[in-house]
Amino acid sequence: xxxxxxxxxxxxxxxxxxxxxxxxxxxxxxxxxxxxxxxxxxxxxxxxxxxxxxxxxxxxxxxxxxxxxxxxxxxxxxxxxxxxxxxxxxxxxxxxxxxxxxxxxxxxxxxxxxxxxxxxxxxxxxxxxxxxxxxxxxxxxxxxxxxxxxxxxxxxxxxxxxxxxxxxxxxxxxxxxxxxxxxxxxxxxxxxxxxxxxxxxxxxxxxxxxxxxxxxxxxxxxxxxxxxxxxxxxxxxxxx
Amino acid sequence: xxxxxxxxxxxxxxxxxxxxxxxxxxxxxxxxxxxxxxxxxxxxxxxxxxxxxxxxxxxxxxxxxxxxxxxxxxxxxxxxxxxxxxxxxx
Numbered sequence: 001x002x003x004x005x006x007x008x009x010x011x012x013x014x015x016x017x018x019x020x021x022x023x024x025x026x027x028x029x030x031x032x033x034x035x036x037x038x039x040x041x042x043x044x045x046x047x048x049x050x051x052x053x054x055x056x057x058x059x060x061x062x063x064x065x066x067x068x069x070x071x072x073x074x075x076x077x078x079x080x081x082x083x084x085x086x087x088x089x090x091x092x093x094x095x096x097x098x099x100x101x102x103x104x105x106x107x108x109x110x111x112x113x114x115x116x117x118x119x120x121x122x123x124x125x126x127x128x129x130x131x132x133x134x135x136x137x138x139x140x141x142x143x144x145x146x147x148x149x150x151x152x153x154x155x156x157x158x159x160x161x162x163x164x165x166x167x168x169x170x171x172x173x174x175x176x177x178x179x180x181x182x183x184x185x186x187x188x189x190x191x192x193x194x195x196x197x198x199x200x201x202x203x204x205x206x207x208x209x210x211x212x213x214x215x216x217x218x219x220x221x222x223x224x225x226x227x228x229x230x231x232x233x234x235x236x237x238x239x240x
Numbered sequence: 241x242x243x244x245x246x247x248x249x250x251x252x253x254x255x256x257x258x259x260x261x262x263x264x265x266x267x268x269x270x271x272x273x274x275x276x277x278x279x280x281x282x283x284x285x286x287x288x289x290x291x292x293x294x295x296x297x298x299x300x301x302x303x304x305x306x307x308x309x310x311x312x313x314x315x316x317x318x319x320x321x322x323x324x325x326x327x328x329x330x
Contacts, residue, residue, distance in 0.1 A: 001256045038253035052250045096252035098262040099280030210245060232281060234247040 003040060003091040004028070008084050009063055014151045018117065019081040020056060023064040025092060031055055033128040034101035034121045034205070034233075037066070037094030041076055049075035054120040054207075054233075055095065058127035064092070067151060069117045100205065100233045104128055108203055109137040111195050113186060113216050115208025116144060121233065122207060123152055126159050139166045139202075141194060143186045143212070145173045168194045186212070188219040198224035207233040244283035248293055251284055254305060258314055261324055269321035272300035276323070279303075 010022035040050045051074075057065035070081040084090075102110060102125040110129075112122040119142050129138050140160075144150045150169065160167035170182035170190060182190060196202040204225060206216045213234045221227050248264055255263035264280040275297035282293040282302060290306030295318070302318035316322075 001253065036249070036252070052253060093253050093256075096256055096262075097249050097264050097280065098252075099264045099278055100249055210247075232247065233249045234245070235250065 001093050001096070003093050005089055006064065006092045008086050008088045010086060011084065014067060015149055017070045017081070017149075018067060018151050019070070020065055020067045021080060021084060022057075023066065023092070025064050028064055029095070031059055031064075031095035032098070032101040032103055033058055033124040035095040035097050035124075036121070037064070037092045038096065039066070039076060039080070040091040040093070041079060042091070051076040052096075054124070056120050056123050056127075058124055058131050060131065061127075067117065067120045067123075100207070100231050102128070102203070102205065104132055104134045104136060107134070107136040109196050109200050110139070111202045111204045111220075112138065112140040113191075113204065113206045113208075113220075114140065114142045115186065115212035115216075116149075117151065118206075118208030118212065118233070118235065119144075119151055120207075122205060123155075125205065126156075126165065129165060130159060135164055137164055137166075137196075139168070139195065141168045141170070141186055141190065143170050143172060143208075146171055147174055147176065147179060166194075186216050186219075188222060191216070191219055192223055195220075195223075198226075201226070201229065204230040205233075206230060207235070210234040244285055244294065246284040246286060247296075248279040248282040248284055250286070251279070251291055251293065251305075254291060254307070255279070258305070258312060261327055265325050267323040267325075268295075268302055268319045269323070270295040270298060270300060270302060271318050271320040273298035274320065 006023040006025045009024045012020040036052050036054045038052050042048050053066045056067045068080045071077045114122045156167050206213050213232045217230050220230050252264045267276050269276050277296045281296050285292040293303040304315040306313045
């Protein structure tokens with residue numbers, strides 16, 4: 001698979017540690033919601049570093065969007081989040097990964113469960129749902145540390161239209177008394193309260209750090225969801 | 241063993257250089273324990289010199305992949321069978 005040149009067209013600060021990069025990739029072949037790309041940076045001395053990032057933009061969007069969390073000792077994310085400016089170029093390879101994808105070609109209900117930046121590929125699915133006018137019931141359960149750590153906060157409010165799309169936010173470390181929503185981790189009780197009952201047989205997509213994904217997928221199966229309908233993507237203890 | 245930080249989804253790009261199909265959707269039968277898993281769900285270790293994919297059930301090594309600028313080496317001894325789904329548009 002060829003490496004393609006991506007040019008930064010816009011950067012958006014999502015949270016203190018998270019940046020969205022809008023990229024122009026002239027020969028981008030198109031992608032499916034949930035897929036990712038490999039990003040490769042080459043230093044002047046020839047040293048190369050490569051990481052995989054989920055695509056945040058929906059299929060058919062004008063520009064390829066990546067949302068990246070800064071890992072301070074990382075090889076790639078500090079550049080992407082704090083150094084890269086409009087006009088800068090780096091290489092991307094993709095789209096890759098056909099496992100953790102939602103195409104929206106039927107109306108089976110969908111349960112998305114994201115922890116931290118695990119929300120990124122799920123956001124591509126929510127945006128694809130919106131863009132295509134899907135009538136599949138889609139529900140996002142999203143866990144973040146504090147309200148300030150919530151990525152896509154304003155857009156999520158807009159996307160949760162009370163009809164075909166719903167968003168449940170839970171905060172694990174928010175101390176503000178102004179927050180009156182769910183607190184604590186995504187657990188069996190929360191999934192039982194806001195998720196679909198197992199007889200609905202939703203497609204479940206779980207993305208986040210490994211311990212989050214292990215806990216949520218076990219809880220879903222424990223509630224009676226079929227393991228084969230629970231798709232997972234793990235990306236490390238703190239993101240990549 | 242500590243929890244793997246990644247799963248097979250992250251290896252899709254490197255495997256796309258080797259296989260003519262999307263390997264992450266292919267299903268392996270573990271040569272050690274005979275459980276079947278999509279490659280996307282195998283445990284991925286990226287800090288070795290190269291990449292190691294281990295069985296999600298028994299943790300045995302299924303795939304090892306090392307590359308140099310000039311060539312790549314793929315060790316599939318840990319897989320008894322590889323089941324490849326029909327290709328989908330991507």
